[in-house]
Amino acid sequence: MTQAFSFSDVVLAWYQQHGRKHLPWQQQISPYRVWVSEIMLQQTQVATVIPYFERFMQRFPDVFSLARAEQDEVLHLWTGLGYYARGRNLHACAQQIVEQYQGEFPASVEQLAALPGIGRSTAGAIAAISMGIRAAILDGNVKRVLTRFYAIEGWPGTTAVQKQLWDIAERLTPDHSHREYTQTMMDLGATLCTRSKPACGICPLQPRCKGYQSGKPSQFPNSKPKKEKPEKHTALLMLEAPGGLLYLEQRPQTGIWGGLWSFPEVSDEQAARLWLKQQFGMEADIEPLQRFRHTFSHYHLHIQPLKIRLSHQPGHIGEQSGHWYNPRQPSELGLAAPVKKLLHLSDI
DNA sequence: AAGGCGGGGAT
DNA sequence: ATCCCAGCCTT
Numbered sequence: 300m301t302q303a304f305s306f307s308d309v310v311l312a313w314y315q316q317h318g319r320k321h322l323p324w325q326q327q328i329s330p331y332r333v334w335v336s337e338i339m340l341q342q343t344q345v346a347t348v349i350p351y352f353e354r355f356m357q358r359f360p361d362v363f364s365l366a367r368a369e370q371d372e373v374l375h376l377w378t379g380l381g382y383y384a385r386g387r388n389l390h391a392c393a394q395q396i397v398e399q400y401q402g403e404f405p406a407s408v409e410q411l412a413a414l415p416g417i418g419r420s421t422a423g424a425i426a427a428i429s430m431g432i433r434a435a436i437l438d439g440n441v442k443r444v445l446t447r448f449y450a451i452e453g454w455p456g457t458t459a460v461q462k463q464l465w466d467i468a469e470r471l472t473p474d475h476s477h478r479e480y481t482q483t484m485m486d487l488g489a490t491l492c493t494r495s496k497p498a499c500g501i502c503p504l505q506p507r508c509k510g511y512q513s514g515k516p517s518q519f520p521n522s523k524p525k526k527e528k529p530e531k532h533t534a535l536l537m538l539e540a541p542g543g544l545l546y547l548e549q550r551p552q553t554g555i556w557g558g559l560w561s562f563p564e565v566s567d568e569q570a571a572r573l574w575l576k577q578q579f580g581m582e583a584d585i586e587p588l589q590r591f592r593h594t595f596s597h598y599h600l601h602i603q604p605l606k607i608r609l610s611h612q613p614g615h616i617g618e619q620s621g622h623w624y625n626p627r628q629p630s631e632l633g634l635a636a637p638v639k640k641l642l643h644l645s646d647i
Numbered sequence: 648a649a650g651g652c653g654g655g656g657a658t
Numbered sequence: 659a660t661c662c663c664a665g666c667c668t669t
Contacts, residue, residue: 337664342665343654344663382665384652421664441664488664557652596651
């Protein structure tokens with residue numbers, strides 16, 4: 300009597316031969332290392348994450364060192380990764396794990412998902428990969444594999460499709476080999492079941508894949524309904540003191556570039572003149588630098604840098620305590636990508 | 648349920 | 659230029 304291979308049997312067999320086993324976070328596997336990698340990998344590709352992960356582990360080898368750190372240093376190591384709330388949540392989460400759990404990650408999906416920055420999928424990944432707990436994940440890779448395998452119609456961002464996918468993901472998860480299965484589902488999505496030109500010819504799931512049978516596997520997952528991104532404008536004030544020092548202030552924790560250091564932001568050059576008059580009670584020469592465009596996931600931002608050369612360094616500006624940044628001796632601060640670019644631009 | 652939140656790599 | 663990525667949080 301023969302028993303048909305289950306979905307997870309096929310997946311696990313493929314892992315033995317072809318699964319990735321040498322990524323940095325697949326070595327010395329621990330809840331801490333898996334957690335940091337999973338947070339970094341949210342909406343961010345493997346190749347981008349690797350150097351950030353290595354630097355982060357070098358500086359913060361365990362949850363205690365991370366919990367003790369200054370937020371500025373955490374965000375400094377996050378500079379360029381984007382979605383900076385991830386960095387702030389990571390720091391807060393480390394402190395909570397130390398205070399509430401004596402530095403030991405709680406061993407259940409529910410408890411993990413209650414921590415800042417950890418949702419259902421990341422909790423499942425930490426539990427399955429580092430703790431051997433039976434838990435499902437639903438990241439971009441798994442969504443792609445499942446929507447193709449079952450030819451699921453509808454954009455996965457909708458609640459209905461989301462729920463359907465979670466139900467399927469939970470059902471397919473085997474009751475053994477949780478780490479291997481979880482890593483392999485991500486591997487399949489990352490290496491074979493890719494967004495474009497999927498390698499169906501060498502995919503172990505191909506014989507039963509409805510997406511393949513449809514002849515158009517790449518139409519799954521159905522794409523997000525598109526809408527045009529608005530064009531927004533802003534200006535950044537580059538106050539330069541003698542010696543090339545540039546004035547930075549910390550942005551609010553919420554909103555764009557939350558918690559990062561940035562040039563004072565005003566709406567336009569007109570507002571800049573007013574701002575200068577209010578701060579210094581005097582006129583100042585404003586030199587507009589080359590305007591450039593920075594694109595976010597949901598809008599385009601035209602940034603007008605305005606250089607203002609000050610004859611002397613003011614004692615203080617406005618309410619908050621700012622920071623005079625020396626491009627030749629960079630401070631370890633979290634910087635938004637465009638700000639970092641502008642700071643580097645001045646360092647010539 | 649919907650919208651906010653980055654930056655970069657692939658195409 | 660467009661798409662979308664090892665999603666989560668707030669409203």
